[in-house]
Amino acid sequence: MKKRILSGIGMVILVVVCVCVFLLSKAGSTYYYSQIDNSKMEQGKSGGGVVNFSGSLDYSYTLFSYNEKGKGKDITFGASRELKEGAFIRFTVMPIRGVLEWEEVQYDELPAAVQEQYTTPK
Template sequence: MKKFLLTIAILFVVCLGALYALMTIDFNRMNADHYYLQITQDGEVSESRASDGKVYKDYNYKLPAYNEDGKERELEFMAQKDLRKDAYLKMYVKKDGVSSYDEVKFEEIPEKAQAKLK
């Protein structure tokens, strides 16, 4: 009986740990390459309609970005709002494109990418 309760307790702890990991880990940013860019233009607006008739606006961007070595790559990505001009973004890029992004300060950008963004 003690072995059974111990097994149940261990399984419970493992399940709690797995649940916590699923809630806190952002899988869109795992194993992604980092690129840095500056918003220099307004996004191109595209509208889509949901099945209930509600209209959603997306803002599409196509801008040059630089990795920590200063190598350039043109990135296409979409945002749910028009992003602030002159903002610096850290882009998380996977094989199929941009998976996520964060706004960063210029000082947080690696030096070689900073030189390209000036």
């Protein structure tokens, strides 16, 4: 009887550890790409994304974004500053956690299906 209880507890601990590792890793994440449009920004409203050193997000953006195949959806993320108008951005997104991180990228770094959605910068 004691072996069954210990075995059950061991299985529960194993499942919890596996779930935690999955949630903390980037496994299952997808890249999305967008272009900064500051008219879609709200100041002083918290959104998803990386928190700045003071622990707050001063700007919230909701941008229509495309995955590597060109399928689009709205993505909301937070930033500690106003971002450069017209810059291209790549998000790392997980289904449950939302935006894990974002970074500015160049037009030629966008997948072909995403480049088709935007005009070539001069």
